[in-house]
Amino acid sequence: MRPVAARLSRIAAGAGKRLGRLWRDRRGVGAVEFALLAPVLLMLYICAFELTVGLSVAKRATRATGTIADLVAQQNGKVTKAFLATMVDVADSIFVPFSSSSLTLKISGITIDASNAAKISWSWQKGGTRPYVVGASVIVPSEMQKPSTFLVRAELSVPHDLMMFMANAFSMSTTQITIKREYFFRQRVGDSISCTDC
Template sequence: MTSLQQGYLGLVGTWRRLIGDRQGVGGVEFALVAPMLIVLYLMAFELTMGLSVAKKTSMASSTIADLVSREEEVDKTFLAAMADVSGAIFVPYPSKDLLIKVSAIKIDSSKAAKVAWSWSTTGVAPYAVGTDAPVPADMLVADTFLIRSELSVSHELMMYLPGLSGTEAKSLTIAREYFFRQRLGTEVKCGNC
């Protein structure tokens, strides 16, 4: 037998031994699956954080509309305190760039919804008095009064993976809007709005 044949038989024998050897298969499988599991874990964590902030946004917007609708008269000081209320609801999440808009909407006998007053955390009234106000059809009842609360917050993505997401967005804005009817009297007045 020539040395070339012996080398070939040795190579074939080594190859057969490697094919039959199952040591290290678990390590190779783990190396293939681990990156996918890590990305899946990070995505689940990010989704959970985002849903939690969205839930707190809904709760804060609803609470603001509920508190304002319980009053017969409010002022800018009372409305400014709503930022503290929403900040307390957002704990432990940051709420530094929270935008709150509160509007009073008067619906007349012809079901025309008009802004009675509005206030915002920016210090500028977001809607002019007397302008048309969008109201859901099921809340459009003649001769009623509504309080609309709009709240938006910017949510920073914590474990941003730009190479995997295909987007450059590192934050997103979560916004909620709630309508409540006044609880006392026929309307909620704002003395200095």
Template sequence: MKPISERRQMMTRSKKMLSALGRTLNRLKGDRQGLGAVEFAIIFPILLSLYITAFELTIGFSVYKRATRAAGAIADLVSQPQTVNKAYLATMTDVASAVFAPYQTTGMTLKISGIQIDANKVARIAWSWEQSGKPAYNEGTIVSIPNNFKQANGFIIHSELTIPHSLLMFMSSLSSTITPITISRDYYFAKREADPITCGDC
């Protein structure tokens, strides 16, 4: 068993150590130096993830608007001539690429259809085309169109455009995920002349 004097010395040293530790903690508690840097280090990853997510959403919305513009421009161009063919319709992919610039159009699919509306306002596929060169739909297929285009004996052009897009999103756990989405837009354009548009080799 240790002598009483030695135990007292140990207790004194322990008290001094605890007192020194208490003073250090109090000094650290009142010290505000570097607080801004610590707060910035905590908040910066959150702000960066929010910025990147907002940037990615902005790009996605821009691609969506370009898809709408491309579908409209294609329907407009195809509605102008009296006769079209596969070679002419194939150039519409170049039109889409020009509208999408500087974004890529990898994976884009395009369908163009001529729709004849009979005297009873029933719409049927007169001809159709897709990028593979084959008909997109069977001739004579009844299709649904917007009510404002249901004019007896009318003819309309329908363009359908889809394009894949990847969004870099940050979740609540600050982990990033690439979310693939498909943007689909279609557009109807009425024939400018009374006669229907024909496609000789569709």
């Protein structure tokens, strides 16, 4: 029995020495740390990139909406459907290099009467249809609501796909958000702007 106990004692001592050496050995620690951190860093990089692209699209949506409202407000007294249809090209050129094929664009003329009631005078949307009923009430920003004035409103919305990692499952998914912008501009020339065929 004693030789077996001595042999087990030697095996245990050898295993203890090997475990001690393994515990003190620091080779490969960097590789293990990198293997643990690499997926998290990759996730953060992709999310930051996607958010940056999303912010760039949002900036272009803001610029396009303001530019369109400004261009329509500069017209001398009247506009037509043909002129308003060119505003889609304006938006497309501002959105380059991003796709704007699925954007929605609405342009409205709003009359504020002497009693300070804002109503749709005319409206047009991409595709040539009328999105709002003539005479429908409109909510206008308080700083622009002045009696007997005319406003041009441009509304633009564009869907954008964001590739995001889900925080709880570490899986990738695509989330679609809709970026919407709305601008009001006063007419620059005359008292109002009419749309002859809207």
